[in-house]
Amino acid sequence: xxxxxxxxxxxxxxQVYCEECGFVPAADHPQGLERDSHDAQAAHFGARxxxxxxxxxxxxxxxxxxxxxxxxxxxxxxxxxxxxxxxGQAAEVSRLMVRRDYRRRRGDGLSGVGDDSLPPQPRSERxxxxxxxxxxxxxxxxxxxxxAGIDTWYAAMERFLPLSLQRLGxxxxxxxxxxxxxxxxxxxxQDLRLLEATLRERHPALLHWLQAPDEPAQGxx
Numbered sequence: 538x539x540x541x542x543x544x545x546x547x548x549x550x551x552q553v554y555c556e557e558c559g560f561v562p563a564a565d566h567p568q569g570l571e572r573d574s575h576d577a578q579a580a581h582f583g584a585r586x587x588x589x590x591x592x593x594x595x596x597x598x599x600x601x602x603x604x605x606x607x608x609x610x611x612x613x614x615x616x617x618x619x620x621x622x623x624x625g626q627a628a629e630v631s632r633l634m635v636r637r638d639y640r641r642r643r644g645d646g647l648s649g650v651g652d653d654s655l656p657p658q659p660r661s662e663r664x665x666x667x668x669x670x671x672x673x674x675x676x677x678x679x680x681x682x683x684x685a686g687i688d689t690w691y692a693a694m695e696r697f698l699p700l701s702l703q704r705l706g707x708x709x710x711x712x713x714x715x716x717x718x719x720x721x722x723x724x725x726x727q728d729l730r731l732l733e734a735t736l737r738e739r740h741p742a743l744l745h746w747l748q749a750p751d752e753p754a755q756g757x758x
Contacts, residue, residue: 545591546581547572553634560719575607575631580685582677584670586639593635593670597628597678597687607631608693611718619712619726627689628682633674635667668705675707679747682729690727693718699725706736706743 547570554571555563561571575598584593598607606621606629615621682690692709699709709725716722736744 541581543576543581544570546583546594549591549594549636550632550634553637554632554719557637558719575601579631580628580681582674582681584673584677591636592639593674595633595674595678596631597682597690598631599625599628606691608691608718608722608724611693611716613693613713613716613718613722613724615713615724621691622689625686627691628687630678630690630692633671633692635670639670640667671702672705676747679729683748688729690729692725692727693722694725695720695722706740707732708735 550571551563551566551569554560555566566572576596578601579596579598581596582594583591586592600606600623601610603610604623608629609621621627678690681687690709691712694709696715699711702709707727709727711723712726713724733744736747
């Protein structure tokens, strides 16, 4: 089986992380492709529009050779007593982003969802489709994870993203204090078995959609 071409994902990451946000120096990636050492231990996911254009992406990163997740290597520390799963049972959701013209409104985070305490934007300033893109990416990661035996996700998220995900039915648990990692973020955890049980009781339609086989998971190892 041929290796998947991840060039479009790396290019979109460069556009967002280097060119738009300046999180990573563009000069460090002169070919216009943002890559890092975690990509070799990751499964990659992409969402496309009806024209086949890449409009969102994410990845699941497994432990590094040092046995650490990216958020740990960045200096984020879990609360005392929090035990992190290692090996293939867990992975970190990373590089979750939506293309700029698909974010709902100015001021949204890179994932396409924003701080609802901000005043609403005029209709002409709103972006379309970001929530659907985010859910599509989580659907792909969910299906891949259940096939691969992954029971837990970790993520380093800006403060308003967990609230937005909770409204979409994907509640994460905060497990550490805020620190700096491409902006102020804190570490969070998602137990996929608990998520399934919760959705089965409260949001069965969402669980059915997440599990539905008509959109196969697109994990690109």
